Amino acid sequence: MESIFDAFSIMLFLATTGLFILRQRHESPPLAPYLVIALVCVVGNWLGNNGGGVAAVGLLVAAAFLTLHLASEPYREDPEEQN
Secondary structure, three states, rough: OOOHHHHHHHHHHHHHHHHHHHHHHHHOOOOOHHHHHHHHHHHHHHHHHHHHHHHHHHHHHHHHHHHHHHHOOOOOOHHHOOE
């Protein structure tokens, strides 16, 4: 790890991966938001390491808020289990 962008991108990616695995155990979550966060981690890290610090911080903060949004969603209720 050479910069703060590396550390933040890796931590955000690990948090997102852990959240996806946790959600996968209880329900079938859509994959698209998690892929968006992973791609933003890659792009934000690249921008941060190549001189685009402000854009990188903006992207990584937005991805962190999307991760918090996904973590705060309640689990879906299964209609088959209610009967």
